[in-house]
Amino acid sequence: MKKTVDDAPGAGAAADTLKAEAPDGPDTPLLQVDDLHVEFKTRDGVARAVNGVSYSVDAGETLAVLGESGSGKSVTAQAIMGILDTPPGRIAGGRVLYRGEDLLTMGEEQRRSIRGRKISMIFQDALSALNPVFSVGWQLGEVFRVHQGMSKKDAKAKAVELMERVRIPAARERVNDYPHQFSGGMRQRIMIAMALALEPDLIIADEPTTALDVTVQAQIMDLLAELQREYRMGLILITHDLGVVADVADKIAVMYAGRIVETAPVHELYKNPAHPYTKGLLQSIPRLDQKGQELYAIKGLPPSLLRIPSGCAFNPRCPRAQEVCTTELPVLQPVTDADGADLPGRRSACHFWKETVRG
């Protein structure tokens, strides 16, 4: 809350109403992840998959979480949904606030009623994410049966509606078909329909197009973006594909070894990255005007989560690394312009962000 009560009386009343609306006031983000830590017990020790991730999404907003596999982007999403494999996984700290309420401390039944109804998820590979032995109509209808106690018949009718909504041809005839009888793109549409069924506030899409052909990828992203606009949902788009992000995201969080290393509004990130890792990612996109030249690649490999390098986790691969990078963990700090004014939404966890952004 920006206003204090000892302002003018009128302002005080306004502050009171704000307070009354809390935790669901206009200042409260739809979803806020706060200093989340997740670790996995393995045979070789504890793998620290998520090490203090914070981000937030508002209604109608799209946050893209970008990172290589093992960066913790999917684990964060699973922690939000409450579908981590525990054990071996464990949430070691932090909060996940949905409209100001901590999902991690709420009762299982309350949390279950939020899952699939208020927050839903789209998975990467629809073939394995759909149950092979039930018809798609049954699986779509299950959302209505579970959350609204709808009858089988009504739920199936709803399923047909949903399939039409995501433009699956001949929905009425295909409602009793099984997942393996659909093409990859159609299956992903069914996943989207399932996530959308109860018009949730927030959808988490974990690499929704990775398993699809390039031509189908664009259709699925367009469909997702269109439905998001229509229902004014928040969207967390998890991806490693910078191409997918550019058109649909509002802001980006780049993750590396379980931490956010840079956040920025989407176009600023592309124009002028403030972290050497982001810069490396952008440079490694193949470009037509560089045809014939060798493709840029970030040297080295992502670190093992069992042995994350001290200091900045990226230091062994970083072209800018100095002594300080191996000893001191850089915090996520505001990125400013040349005059020292904060650039809205821009943060970088690099000791040398100034040099990176300006040089």
Place this chain on the structure above:
Amino acid sequence: MGRYVVRRLGQMVVVLLGATMILFACLFVIPGDPVGSLAGSDKARDPAVIAQLHQRYGLDDPLAVQYGNYIKRLVQGDMGEDFTQRRPVSEILAPKLVNTAKLAVVAIVFDMVIGMLVGVVAALRRYSLLDTVVTLATTIVVGFPTFVIGMLLLNTFAVQLKWVPVIGDPGDPKQIILPALTLALVDAALVARLTRGTMLEILRADYVKTAVAKGVPRRQVLLKHVLRNSVIPVITYIGISFGTLLGGALITEVIFNWDGVGMAMNTAVQQQNNPIIIGVATWGVLIFVLLNLLVDLLYAVLDPRIRLG
């Protein structure tokens, strides 16, 4: 589907021919004269009687002719006449088949109920003390031969605890518990391990995560999404294990004095009563193949990805 069933039934004929042929050849090379004991004791054996008996059963014909005659009669539903009672084999075996079927059905029910229940519980409480006990116990049980299990059960529950009579009224339904348990226990242990393994694998499946993410209550996730998928390999296994069950029936029936085909087989082998041996084997193959066909059909019903053809 119809064509598939017809083709499978065709295959069954081939399997039946192959199995009986091998059995015929085996019995042919076994030393000793099958009708020897029929003709009286060793000393008083009259060569004329033996010759007459040999002619009556066609035992002097070459193997191929004997086999051909057997198949010719079998097609007409005639399984021949046995050596000791001189009654039709099918007439002798019919009531015994019913008895063995009773035992087998109860055993399979035990097998599935015990095996799946234990497996599911162990999977849901993975790495708990209970799970460790189950893993250990199933390993031990699998290592025990049927006759040891049978005698242990008989000694414990009939002799020591006197819960059931050692030899009781055959009409008493309690009588079936111990032999059925003996027959089922090894398979139940295997089913338990199979169920546990499948279940653990399926609990990690993406579609289970999807169901949880949809807000489906845990109970329903387990009962619908997990169990339905876990049951598929178990059903297949139980179909295949029916062969072992028939083998186990021989020993179990002898231990518990259960008047089924296993016991008939045991007696027939001792008396070299070849028509009965072949009769039991023929029935065994027939039932085994039919059951496997049934399992395959069931498999297609349970898993829509399987199309028979």
